[in-house]
Amino acid sequence: MKFFSISLLLLCMASPVIGALFDGSIPAESKLAQKLLGKSRQLENNSNYNSYYSWIGTSALKFDGCASIPMFERDEGLSSNLVAKFKLCPNNSCGSCRNAGEYIVEMREFVETYQEALQEANEYECENANYMCENSCQNGGYQYNNNYNYGDNADANGGQNYNGNYNNNNNNGENNGENNEEYCVYQCLMAEGKDYCIENEGGNDMDLNEFAECQPMNEENGNNNNNNNNYNGNTNYQVYYTGAYCTSKGVFAGVFMDSTCTKQAPSGTYELQNYGYSLPTQPLVSSTCMSCSANNYNNNGDNNNNNNNNNNGGISEVCEDLYEQAVKCEKNVAGATYKDTSGCEMIHNILPKLNKAMNNIRSPSADKVAAWTFGIGFFALAGYLFTLHRKVVKDKLELLVDSTGYSSA
Structure with missing residues (x-):
């Protein structure tokens, strides 16, 4: 005791x-x-x-x-x-x-x-959303070929414009039934606000847990040392740290110049050290x-x-x-x-x-x-x-x- x-007495100073x-x-x-x-x-x-x-x-x-x-x-x-x-x-x-x-x-x-x-909640919700959209598309319950009419708020979701742009840019037309169904499910998920349920095969998913503690950036990514001197414009070796910081909207990932993760690094530091990849913008919490x-x-x-x-x-x-x-x-x-x-x-x-x-x-x-x-x-x-x-x-x-x-x- x-x-x-x-x-406590000493820390009171x-x-x-x-x-x-x-x-x-x-x-x-x-x-x-x-x-x-x-x-x-x-x-x-x-x-x-x-x-x-x-x-x-x-x-x-x-x-x-x-x-x-x-x-x-x-x-x-x-x-x-x-x-x-x-x-x-x-x-x-x-x-x-x-x-x-x-x-x-x-x-x-x-x-x-x-x-x-x-993640588990999203997976559960996406399974249900995909099932509902696939069933709707297969049974003609979702009309997507012309006016993207799904529900009463299609215009509010920008459905017609998005449909037109998608068809013009990707030519995913009516020649392939399987592609049509995939496109139908894609539009259905977008209309429901479930864009996070669409698979991103070429995505570079980050482990957000790695940003929860302050640590040298090269512990996450071995490429950190390659560009430090180029970034600073001199021969001084600068170690950058990744960690979390708090705002009124939650906890976010950041890049810092000190081991206490209190002094934020200049904007663009993470991208320069990681081949253009950006920090996650979604909150850790x-x-x-x-x-x-x-x-x-x-x-x-x-x-x-x-x-x-x-x-x-x-x-x-x-x-x-x-x-x-x-x-x-x-x-x-x-x-x-x-x-x-x-x-x-x-x-x-x-x-x-x-x-x-x-x-x-x-x-x-x-x-x-x-x-x-x-x-x-x-x-x-x-x-x-x-x-x-x-x-x-x-x-x-x-x-x-x-x-x-x-x-x-």
Whole structure:
């Protein structure tokens, strides 16, 4: 306990919080919220274990912003670790989000779980969309040859112009029945706003998870070293870093000139170092709200996922996975049999102090240089405390699991 108190006292010398924090939500019953659920499963059928955590299935997960933690390692020097903050809001709504549990996880874990859920939901939706469009085209329910008349909003979708341009440029006319059907399905998906369901055989898909942590760009792409000197116009070797940064619209990928991923590189740097390929423009994580109920996503489709039809009180996999990995503060949660408050000190006190310390890195003044020399060792301590706390929480969870007789095997 003294170890914690001394660390907090020393970290209190840092300046104001600069972690990029933002709020944002959309209705839990919206299409995006339902898509994000992905495949879902119920926690193991142990009555004691479920009695502790069944409340999660009636909650909504709200991304609550992010913050940078300064880290210091002997071999790598000073770097940063981005963490994601989220809440579990009661009553499956992110409105006021009162009496919510508060959590933090490493950004990489959040991005990986988020992207996996998004990909699985998109695949499920695209399977249904392709099936409906193929069936409609085969049975003459979709008229595409002349006026692209599909639904009442064809003109709003630019259907006629797009159809004309496509026919003129590609000459995918009426000579081949198979091509006609493919073109029909193509137009049907476009009209439904499912352009992301159209296969891009020549695409260069990026692994967005790689941008969730600050790292040298050549760790992602071996071509980084080839053009650095040419770009700078001199013989100085410039190492670029890729990582994530927060805005009011979500978490995005960026290129930086420092190991803390705080000083953004000039526009066009990534393209120059990667043969013209651009950074992904879609957010790694968007400001959104999703239901944690395992039932909603299954009810949104037909009967393709019958295995979860009786999943009363079930928890979506995305919420379960993030919950298991998170540092937790549940002192305000109502209706929970067991409240995990082990992370309250970390979330409410230590994390803000680390944000303040990160501000010193971004804009140091002359009179703080000596303090930085003295205090840099405490960043190693802070990073260690964060890692140690996660291990302690994991050990406590394992003890709880053992006491309830639950087994994850």
